[in-house]
Amino acid sequence: MIIAKKKFNSRLIVGTGKYKSMSECAKAIKLSGAEIVTVAVRRVNITDKNKPLLMDYIDPKKITYLPNTAGCFNSKEALRTLRLAREIGGWKLVKLEVLGDKQNLFPDMIETLKSTEVLANEGFKVMVYCNDDPLMAKRLENSGAEAIMPLAAPIGSGLGIQNKTNIKIIRNQTKLPLIIDAGLGQASDATIAMELGCDGVLVNTAIAKAKKPFDMALAFKNAVIAGRQSYLAGRIDKYLYGRASSPKTGIIK
């Protein structure tokens, strides 16, 4: 998978939120084989200086940090967050996520589109969380997005891909990296995403909140590989009726 001219061997991107501890998070990431992880930008705790730091557990030299704008509800907040993120470590590759509704967490696409334009003009490489709307995906592409990241279902819902048709249409219209972001619940959901022709998937809750996060991290790793292989291998046509697998000739009578 190539994003912003950089080659990644793994097509699985994982989030670093919702884990019980930093060490659990680090181990799950290792097992998932992911080379990109999403991270949030938040205030440093100035009263408790002994709080463990993410960078002490996940080495940003080995794993690409993808700062996100989770929790931002307008363009202004999102831009402020990502400009700060760039200042922390000089990253230009970022994930833009501007939410519009506190309950369903759907993206506000008008604010998202505005922010994409501004960030692209400032030299950011913007991977954009968006709705599974082909027209909006096209607009993002025209505004300078580096990757299109449509949701499968609401963030953290675990519902899996709700609109395969839209994802296929977006796949057919864009050469940009297409990454399913949000809403996956189990490993097979990732396989389906890859079989639809997506370049990758982004998973957080499905791994972090699984009963056995380490096993689920491994399952997602394998599911993404299987889905990609299946897509490249090319599936058979679909038929309404049965088609025998064994020859009809030479049957004993």
Added chain:
Amino acid sequence: MQKIKKIQIRVNGKVKFIPANYSISDLVKNLNIPIKKVAIEHNQEIIDKKKINRIILKKNDKIEIVHFIGGG
């Protein structure tokens, strides 16, 4: 004994009292913050970390110090 004049500022939303002529660099050192792992805003303006020793804090200044944490 001469009383040292203290200035009130806000750091990450919390009130903090600092001596006069205190730079952002002094503040970062005082809070024991690993400068390479954070970004700093001074009154909503992102500042170049190389220049923090040149910025002297004034009364009611607002400082935000952020870093990366786990997120999806």
